[in-house]
Amino acid sequence: MQKQRIKVARIHHTIDNTRKDFHFKQAHALCDAGDMVFMEDLDYRTLAKAMLGKEMLDAGFGQFRTITKYVCCQRGKFFGEVSARGTSQECPEYGATVKKDLSVRVHHCENCGYLTDRDVASGQVIRNRGIELISTDGQSGIQNAYADGLPGVEISQSKSKTRKGATRKSLK
Secondary structure, three states, rough: OOOHHHHHHHHHHHHHHHHHHHHHHHHHHHHHHOOOOEEEEEOHHHHOOOOOOHHHHHHOOHHHHHHHHHHHHHHHOOOEEEEOOOOOOOOOOOOOOOOOOOOOOEEEOOOOOOEEEEHHHHHHHHHHHHHEEEEOOOOOOOOOOOOOOOOOOOOOOOOOOOOOOOOOHHHE
């Protein structure tokens, strides 16, 4: 009986390490993709009581958010949490609320005609809220941020020029 408990504990330990390794790899990939990372401020304990509770806890979303925050801090990237309320119902272009059921997978705004995948629209709303979070008075911030490479972004905003390879000594 004791041998079986040890065997099960080893398997759980392997699964935990595999999940943690995956979370670290994804967090590093997010940090490589940009200088700012924004996530919804979700209460995972409340979500765990819903229909997919066991799957929510098994995936370790809370651990992923903590690891991402840690990796961003270590790599000098900005990490921000935005309100999760209504991100899938809000139009990222117009700002109006577009009510839809969970089964509707396409976002279509009646006010401005914006059409995209629902998940892409939610990501754009999270990005916009994150930029508002760090913007100062007098600057909107959206003109300074760009989202090249994100799926669903048709218009490419201009990137600022980088000083790749330039150091303080080489600039003197």
